[in-house]
Amino acid sequence: MRKYIFKRVIISFVTIWVLATIVFILVRLMPGDPFSSDKMTPEIKANIESYYGFDKPLIEQYFTYMKNIVKGDFGYSMKYVNQSVNKIIADSFPYSFDLGMRALSLSISLGLVFGIIAALYRGKQLDYVCVIIAIIGTSVPDFIIGAMLQYFFGIKWGLFPVAQYQGIKHTILPSIALGFYTMAMVSRLMRASMLEVVQQDYIKTAKSKGISKFRITYKHQIRNAIMPVVTVLGPTVASVLTGTFVIESIYAIPGMGKYYVQSVQNLDYSLILGMTIFYGAFLVLANMIVDILYGVIDPRIRVSGR
């Protein structure tokens, strides 16, 4: 197991390096540059470019940048004056992370519960309720759900604040809006998986031992049915965290989303790179945790990883 984790860590670093390199090249391929402006005179522009080291050959810039990343320094933003990329991330990431984690835990737990209930009451009213929620969740985009929640819960009934991020009460609506799709997907997956597992021979074996229905469900069925859900958790974490961009702007949350989108529009090279690498590293880590978790749940995977 330790060897497996070690191997995964090495692969993760390689992945992040490849990501950084590709983004570094792609960013420079984009037309325009961060400092183009009507008022800019060629002298000032040359001055700024030499300040940021743009007058040096690209390959040298690349190695300097890589060296800095290894030290954990993403450099200074080219648009936000005197702000380091590290500081922008440090200021905004906690909001995105908090929102993302709330949305994830909400959506996974509710999704599993709905999926299990739907499967246990297959073909009955409770099943239809769960299925309808799942269909809405998978087919309605999150910005519409976000706006609807704001309208009904925020304005019409006045139960929750419409926007901002200042306390527990503020977190509820954006978490629901962000997690709705994932919840729907998890519940659909769990339902299908539960229904498949219930037909397996070992459920019949358990029944032949005189085990109660409840015990069969939670000891035999759920543990085996949860496997496909864990498999998609990695990409799900990715989709929830990137989903924060939209939700953050709807709910006026000072998370990373705003900076990320603006950095691309501004061609703020160092901020684009810093944010992308940071996100990339985060997703790689999330996937790694999911893979390790998978081995914990399924003993068959554990062996091959030894």
Added chain:
Amino acid sequence: MGKILEVKDLSFSFCTYGGIVKAVRGVDFDVNEGEIVGIVGESGCGKSVTAQCLVRLNPEPPGFFENGSIQYKGTEIITMTDKEMRKIRGVEIGFIFQDPMTSLNPTMKIGKQIEEIFVQRNMYNKKELKEKALEILKLVGISDGERRYNQYPHELSGGMKQRVMIAIALVGNPSIIIADEPTTSLDVTIEAQILDLLRDLQKKLNTSIILITHDLGVIAKMCDRVLVMYGGKIVERGMVDDIFYNTKHPYTSGLLGSIASLETEKDEELEPIEGTPPDLFSPPAGCPFAARCEYAMEICYQAMPPEYQLADNHTTMCWLQHEYAKAIDLPCKKKLKNEVMQ
């Protein structure tokens, strides 16, 4: 040798989108204490459904009992609630399934799966549970029980898994074990080991076994009595010798003709039974085997044959036994044997 299980006129059907499938159509049989009863027949003849009826493992719905009664030690099984049924399963009647590869929970340790029968009933404490499990593992011939106890099913071979299945069936000390094709998915050497094990355990523990198989070789090796099923009915029943050497139903004779034996010559062809089993959505009014039977008479298509008593324990459902039918000498195992010897 008292009767512990009495099945009378059992009919079980499944409600499907295509209509009602009559899987079992009026089956009677008894099981005595300490006896091995074989049920033999081809796929889809209703043998597995019959077996699962005994512990109500068929899904209900869509399955339902149309008729009949199953008396286990004098109590009726068919009318039992799920809760009452749970007291029978595992501790009174154990079940061994066909495919050990899929019949064990892949995410649960072997030991836990064996103990579960007691955990459900809060019977022993942790230490006693483990002792029980190790004891039963030893009994089914798994030598390094301590290690196996903590292993998962995928770490065991097929034969080993089937031993674990037998352990699970036995650990509750049931009076009857139903073995539904216990060796079908194993290779022949392992099959022999598992069958020997079952027979030894049966002698040691004086358990009754209902052995379901489509392999007459297994029947010959294991059973005291045999029920031959076809189209949801028992077409012939008798002691093993009756079935093999005094065959009275054309279907049984067909089954015997289609297996190879040591006497089979190198270029001798086995004789398959032509045709397919009857459609159980609308079973024929007459004998279910009539369409495939080379001796079929007009009556066979029109009316269900009664059960003819041939000897104490030997009956058959075939119009050929009627006094007006002409006497036909069915080929049976003994005949085949004699022919070869001459």
